[in-house]
Amino acid sequence: LDLETLLLKILEELKKAFGYYNAAILLVDRESSKLIIKAAKGYSQKILKMKFRIGIDGITGHVAATGETYYAPDVSKDKYYIEGVPHVKSEVVIPLKIEKRTIGVLDVESKKNDAFSEWEIKLLSIIAAQIANAIEKSRLYEETKMLSLTDPLTELPNRRHFDIMIDTELRRSERYNRPLSLLLIDLDNFKSYNDRNGHLEGDKVLAEYAKFMKLSIRDIDFICRFGGDEFVVVLPETDESFAKAVAERIRK
Incomplete structure (x- = not known):
């Protein structure tokens, strides 16, 4: 499976297994310092095209800036929450990390208030770590592939x-x-x-x-x-x- 297909499959299984409303994987775009949606289930095309400013836009932007998991049991009372999809009641966002570097976030939403137990958040954290490793392996593979096809002196294809x-x-x-x-x-x-x-x-x-x-x-x-x-x-x-x-x- 290519990376995007794999990530979509993971999100699909999460929704099926736990009945979550929406789920998305957002990655840090280093050039713009914004989060972009790499894979998602349950979101409109309008939202999929959006970019989120790190440290500014929503819970995802907050987690990308702090590198810490954030749980909003009632989004209507949360200071970081920005409404995107109707009927969302609770949300958990977990950083995707390679060593100490945050490369993105796993964002999961529910139609129920306080829908995420401590056990579920721990499980999602484990899954997030595996997602981060898969993304990093894919990046290294593409980088190695490119290097194998590039002349180092001229930086032209070889x-x-x-x-x-x-x-x-x-x-x-x-x-x-x-x-x-x-x-x-x-x-x-x-x-x-x-x-x-x-x-x-x-x-x-x-x-x-x-x-x-x-x-x-x-x-x-x-x-x-x-x-x-x-x-x-x-x-x-x-x-x-x-x-x-x-x-x-x-x-x-």
Whole structure:
């Protein structure tokens, strides 16, 4: 199962087993310092699109800021509660933590006042810890996967990434009878420059050239470091004449 499907399954089972009204997993978006809903059961599309300011918006924002579990047995009397879904009477929010860092929250709501026993909150805390571990493992997997497909010097996709990508593009081009062009690029006299100035200077040239090439192509194009001073640019939806124009722009 992918992470989102797994999280939805967990929330679904929680609702079934305990009869909870709503349940959601919200994660911290580091760029905006807000909580975004990663998975949810029982919420409207309008709420699913919302972002919650950490330390400001509702019980979820409060828990994300403090890193401590918070229980509101009667939300109508709670100072942090912000009404989102009608008929909610009680709510518990548990932080999702990796070591001491809060990465999100588990939010569970009920139609009953004081619906969560001490035992249930402890159980939800255990489940929240497992959810946090699953999210972190998924993040590390994606990070490792990306690193395995990226050239560390130029930060471009590497040969392995190209092999995966070109197969997909060739199939698409053949299936829909659409043009596809490839540019094979190398740097003139690069070996001599390397021998004369050293590998560190050569690496700087490759990194700078990679940045320049990224600025010379479209968002739909794909560029990779093929090896050494060799690069490949894949140009979808591009015929020979336009590919030559791109090649000339890069050459200059």
